[in-house]
Amino acid sequence: MRIFVGVTDKSWFQLHASRANVDEVNFWRPSPIATFKALNPGELLLFKLHAPDNFIVGGGFFTKFQQLSVNIAWDAFGVGNGVASMTEMRQRIAYYRRAPILPAENPTIGCIMLAEPFFWPVNLWIPSPPDFKLNTVQGKGYDAEYGAGRDLWAAVEERLRLQPAAMLIEETATLAAIESHGCGKPQIVLPRLGQGSFRIVVTDAYERRCALTGERTLPVLDAAHIKPYSVLHRHEVSNGILMRSDLHRLFDDGYITIDPADRTILVSSRIREEFQNGKEYYRLHGQPIREPAMPSFRPLTENFEYHAYNTFR
Known part of the structure; x- marks a missing residue:
């Protein structure tokens, strides 16, 4: 397993540490051309504070890197960005870029998304590894199986075992990492x-296009749960579908569903009966949906079946 020790602000850390039940954070970078290729999904990113606080103070499991506009990053993560407001986030970006951000600007930043922080x-707190130079700006990678990386992993694993029981259940990256002892390929x-x-x-899996209409206007696209989160209790890509916001509302209320067998759109007669309208929606009836190119991201049939037989009317 690879480990990346990333440098962060103490204020970013303190805000998250003060919150309860944090399930994700955005470890963002201010540059509009930022990239991040140091980790694969499921590998560990650790938080190291700026000098003089040369300590590793926590971490999280890498999920995905994506360049996003600040508006989308705020809408998606809110205080999970490590700031209390959108205004503060824009001020932080301007501070690190050493350039003002105009009110009408919507700057792009690099977003390192972390789960199970x-x-x-x-x-x-763990003292920084001896070879971690104080002038390091972004961070440094380690191999958990060798040298300083192995020593670092041993200290991290010891602390992960102290996590609350809810963080150590099956199908969590935390438990998978502990059981691997830092060796081999991590669980996604x-x-x-x-x-x-x-x-x-x-949104990325559907290439930023509505699965039902092909609409590309990002602000009106929603990531919808097919089987309600209140039933599944997990956010799974195979239970997600990207929809225009009005279709999302109709989907959640059972006016629209997806045929589990042939994955075509079904529109309920209730729209016409209740609202004496709906021509735009009935044009979609019988049309196939667009699905992600990656098979593992495509919705599971059982999720469509649940919606068709329990929500659609």
Whole structure:
């Protein structure tokens, strides 16, 4: 397993550490051309504070890197960006870029999305590895099986075992990492996606196009759950579908569904009966949906079956 030790602000850490039940964070970078290729999904990113606080204070499991506009990043993650407001986030970006952001600007930033984050109390902070130079700006990668990386992993694993029981259940990256002892390929963390990461991953899986209409106007596209989150209790890409916001509302209310057998759109007669309208929606009836290119991201048939037989009327 690879580990990346990323440098972050103490204020970013403190805001997250003060919150309860944090299931995801956005470890963002201010540059509009930022990239991140240091980790694969399920590998570990650790938070190291700026000097003089040369300690590793927590971490999270890498889910995805995506360049996003600040508006979308805020809508998806909110305080999960490590700031209390959109205004503060824009101020932080301007500070790091050393250039003002005009009111009408919607700058692009690099978003490192992390699942199952953890934030340690001071007595569990780990001193920076001896080879981690103080002038390092973004971070440094390690191999958990060798040298300084192995020592670092041993300290991290010891602390992960202290996590609450809810963080150590099956199908979590935390438990998979502990059981691997830092060796081999990690488990992908998709079963534990937070709401914001779910939205971004589903949007990307559908290539930013509505699955029903092909609409590309991003602000009106929603990542919808097929089987309600209240039933599944997890954010899974295979239970997601990207829809125009009005169709999402109709889908959730049972006016529209997807035929589980041939994956075509079904529109209920209730729209005409209740609203004496709906011509635009009836034009979609019988049309096939667009699905993600990656098979593992396509909706499971059982999820469409649940919606068709339990929600659609």
